[in-house]
Amino acid sequence: MCGAPKQGGALAGIDLDTQTVIQGQVWHDGAPVAGAYVRLLDATDEFTAEVVTSPEGEFRFFAAPGTWKLRSLAPVGRGERVVEAEVGLTETTVVLD
Amino acid sequence: MSRNDVLVSVDWVQEHLGQPGIVLVEVDEDTSAYDGGHIEGAVKLDWKKDLQDPLRRDHLDKTSFESLLSSRGIGNDDTVVLYGGNNNWFAAYAYWYFKIYGHRDVKLMDGGRKKWELDGRPLSKDAVERPATQYQASEPDLSIRAFRDEVVASIGSKNLVDVRSPDEFSGKILAPAHLPQEQSQRAGHVPTAINIPWSKAANEDGTFKSDEQLAELYAEQGFDDSRPTIAYCRIGERSSHTWFVLRELLGKSDVKNYDGSWVEYGSLVGVPIEK
Numbered sequence: 053m054c055g056a057p058k059q060g061g062a063l064a065g066i067d068l069d070t071q072t073v074i075q076g077q078v079w080h081d082g083a084p085v086a087g088a089y090v091r092l093l094d095a096t097d098e099f100t101a102e103v104v105t106s107p108e109g110e111f112r113f114f115a116a117p118g119t120w121k122l123r124s125l126a127p128v129g130r131g132e133r134v135v136e137a138e139v140g141l142t143e144t145t146v147v148l149d
Numbered sequence: 150m151s152r153n154d155v156l157v158s159v160d161w162v163q164e165h166l167g168q169p170g171i172v173l174v175e176v177d178e179d180t181s182a183y184d185g186g187h188i189e190g191a192v193k194l195d196w197k198k199d200l201q202d203p204l205r206r207d208h209l210d211k212t213s214f215e216s217l218l219s220s221r222g223i224g225n226d227d228t229v230v231l232y233g234g235n236n237n238w239f240a241a242y243a244y245w246y247f248k249i250y251g252h253r254d255v256k257l258m259d260g261g262r263k264k265w266e267l268d269g270r271p272l273s274k275d276a277v278e279r280p281a282t283q284y285q286a287s288e289p290d291l292s293i294r295a296f297r298d299e300v301v302a303s304i305g306s307k308n309l310v311d312v313r314s315p316d317e318f319s320g321k322i323l324a325p326a327h328l329p330q331e332q333s334q335r336a337g338h339v340p341t342a343i344n345i346p347w348s349k350a351a352n353e354d355g356t357f358k359s360d361e362q363l364a365e366l367y368a369e370q371g372f373d374d375s376r377p378t379i380a381y382c383r384i385g386e387r388s389s390h391t392w393f394v395l396r397e398l399l400g401k402s403d404v405k406n407y408d409g410s411w412v413e414y415g416s417l418v419g420v421p422i423e424k
Contacts, residue, residue: 089263091353092326099348100314101326102235104179113326116316125353127269 068140075112076144077105078124078131084109085148088126095119122146152360155397156259157230159268166190172223172279176200176233176243177262178386186272188232188265192221192279196239196386200246206413208289214250215284222279225253232258232265236348236355242389244397245406249294251287257393263355293396295379295405297413300339301420308378309342312391313411317383318344320424324383334415337424339381345370347387350394363394377403381410 066073078088090111091102095118103111105124113120115137122133122144129148136142165171166189173191175183183193194200199217202209209217223229229252233240240257247255258265266272295303303309316322320336338344349366350358357363372378378395380388385408396404407414414420 103327115326
């Protein structure tokens, strides 16, 4: 898949007029979680993609407008969050417990 | 061929660390993952730099594959245990690739890096050096690799299994959602293909589902056991995962992986496409 791009960071080079970007951070106990697995599930709960969070706990997906579920899994716990995405940037936080 | 011949658990790998005759090989989508920490003693294969012809879109030829494995210190008689990130997508691709060149004993570590990490097992940053070998590959076994003309000719007659996500199958998106969606080729799928996403064959921790669950999954999705099968995805690694399930775990006969996959098919002039 051409190598997963580095997670998080600047949005330079990403065309937010055409791309639907869902990005955010994974948190646990008041701190971001590095190395957490985050998967993007579609409206039917089917797997669409999975990334590993950056050292700052960040993740990013390129999706399409609609309803998506983020599910995160890490040795410290798991968490979920549903988001409504539109063209442009949608930011969110997934908390593990 | 059964599950125990082709799949080993993380426990098995940890118990056999450093044992002569066993070579751990890490193959990741994120090719920097290995450098940040790998299983002790594992060598790295970069799917892009090492496993692709540097000029054409194709595998390495036999001589280059022999040089690559020789330089990594992999011998013909070694048991090669492959693992990687992203639920073993690229490790499964490498497994299929090693089979094409006739490696006798190759296995996947069930769950890959993800299972290893979620278990909190140790990773090492130590450089791994293995003495070079004189690896001898077989002529490529093309009975497990499909090319574009065969795919077009198989419409309506073989099991065409599209293992991408439903949104890629329907043409809503062109690539997995962790990648920018800028590809220019057409969206959709090969007519008569059935969509059985690779992810349905795996548990959340990246391990494969049980043989019973897998058999049930393909049966209920309309897989016809009397027909030959071609699996495809976008560039051929997720379909390697499904190829592994169908041929190596479930023992189905005549299963090919179409590594040209949607990036090739969706760019061909004049071929039929469904959305």
